[in-house]
Structures are given as C-alpha cells and as structure tokens.
Amino acid sequence: MIKNIFYPTSQTIFIWLSTIYLFFLLYLGKISPLSILFVYFLETIIIGIFNALKMFCTIKLGNSSGYGMIVFFLFHYGFFVAIQSIFGFAMFSIGDDVVFKEPFHLIDNYSKILQLADIKYALPAIVFTHLGKFFTDFIANKKYLKFGIKEMMVSPYVRIIIQQFVVILSFFFIIFSETGMVAAILLILFRFGIDLTLEAIKEDSKTLDFVAEKLSNEKTSKETIKKQLINFTE
Numbered sequence: 020m021i022k023n024i025f026y027p028t029s030q031t032i033f034i035w036l037s038t039i040y041l042f043f044l045l046y047l048g049k050i051s052p053l054s055i056l057f058v059y060f061l062e063t064i065i066i067g068i069f070n071a072l073k074m075f076c077t078i079k080l081g082n083s084s085g086y087g088m089i090v091f092f093l094f095h096y097g098f099f100v101a102i103q104s105i106f107g108f109a110m111f112s113i114g115d116d117v118v119f120k121e122p123f124h125l126i127d128n129y130s131k132i133l134q135l136a137d138i139k140y141a142l143p144a145i146v147f148t149h150l151g152k153f154f155t156d157f158i159a160n161k162k163y164l165k166f167g168i169k170e171m172m173v174s175p176y177v178r179i180i181i182q183q184f185v186v187i188l189s190f191f192f193i194i195f196s197e198t199g200m201v202a203a204i205l206l207i208l209f210r211f212g213i214d215l216t217l218e219a220i221k222e223d224s225k226t227l228d229f230v231a232e233k234l235s236n237e238k239t240s241k242e243t244i245k246k247q248l249i250n251f252t253e
Contacts, residue, residue, distance in 0.1 A: 033151030
C-alpha cells in the first residue's frame with residue numbers, strides 16, 4: 020500500500036519535483052517559512068482556477084453543457100475563498116513578520132502577499148504541480164468524458180478543507196515558536212504525503228479499493244464510495 024502511494028508515476032512526478040524544489044529553496048535561504056505558509060494559502064485560489072478550466076474542458080470536449088455552471092461555480096467558490104481568507108488574514112495579523120491591519124481588505128492583503136520578495140520563487144512550484152496534473156492526468160486520461168459538470172462543481176472542496184486545516188495548524192508553529200524552519204519542513208512533507216495519497220486514489224487502483232472497502236457500509240455500497248472518492252480527490 021505504501022509503495023502504491025509513494026512510487027513516482029507520470030501523474031505524481033510533478034508533486035515530487037515541486038516538493039524537492041521547495042526544499043532546495045529553503046536550503047538556499049531563498050524562501051522563508053512564512054512564505055511557504057502563504058503559498059499554500061494562495062493555492063486555494065489556484066485550485067479553483069484549474070477546476071473552472073476542467074469544467075470548461077468538460078463542456079467543450081466532453082458530453083456536458085451549460086457554461087452558466089462555470090459562472091455559478093466561480094461565484095460560490097469565490098464566496099467560500101473570501102470567507103476563509105478573512106479568517107486566515109485575521110490569524111496572520113497576529114504575527115509580527117507581516118501585519119494585515121484589516122482582514123476584510125482582501126485585495127490589499129493578497130497584494131501584500133504577492134509583493135513578498137520570496138513568493139516569486141515559491142508560487143511557481145504550486146502552479147507547476149497543478150499544471151502538470153491537468154495535462155498528464157485530466158487531459159491525457161480524458162477525464163472530461165468521465166465526470167459531469169455538476170460533479171466537478173463540488174470536487175475541490177475536500178482537498179482545500181484538508182489543505183487549510185494543515186495550513187492553520189502549521190501557522191501556530193511558525194508564528195508562535197522558534198522552530199519555524201522545522202514547521203515549514205513538516206508542512207511541506209505533510210502536504211507531500213496528502214497529495215500523493217489523493218493521487219493514489221484513482222480508478223482501478225489498489226488504494227481506491229482498500230479505502231472504499233473500509234468506508235463502505237450497509238447504507239452506502241463499495242462502488243458508490245469509489246465513485247465519490249474519485250470525484251472528491253480529482
């Protein structure tokens with residue numbers, strides 16, 4: 020099971036390269052632990068952009084219809100991101116390195132993050148990971164034929180809820196302790212493990228079969244669980 024998760028494949032090589040790149044930047048001192056935290060915080064927006072792109076491809080190349088669904092997704096996803104951003108900026112204002120005086124000033128606060136000198140080194144790693152996954156997994160495996168537009172509207176939420184939980188947990192270690200570098204390393208490693216696990220839950224995989232078997236019950240069949248897992252880990 021462990022081998023199935025951590026063995027590099029064409030779908031996970033981008034996760035491996037991105038992780039190695041971030042560690043290399045930390046080693047060279049090109050990025051700070053706080054920037055690692057912020058770049059994963061920004062990833063929520065990147066996930067939404069790529070999901071909207073997948074929805075567009077599903078309509079354009081697949082069997083679905085309804086461009087209005089993309090607009091609706093961007094609206095409710097944007098609202099979700101705005102709420103979690105306010106909460107996040109309220110927490111970040113506690114620290115001394117970067118002070119967000121007003122959590123509700125979202126555009127101004129995101130501008131401050133993007134103006135950090137080392138963000139320009141870290142952010143491309145996250146974009147690179149999602150771009151690679153989009154072409155080698157979604158496009159190459161023709162997933163635009165396997166998912167409906169309505170299913171794709173809810174697919175990012177499980178991933179970003181897990182992501183934000185990890186970011187918030189890491190925040191307290193980075194801000195309130197003297198082990199910021201250790202916390203940043205653990206954050207990267209933990210995200211690395213989560214991303215590989217989510218990638219391992221794919222159609223006809225042993226990992227998917229194992230997880231679905233554990234989660235299935237009298238009310239929900241194993242096959243139903245499998246379909247839900249594939250959609251929510253997309």
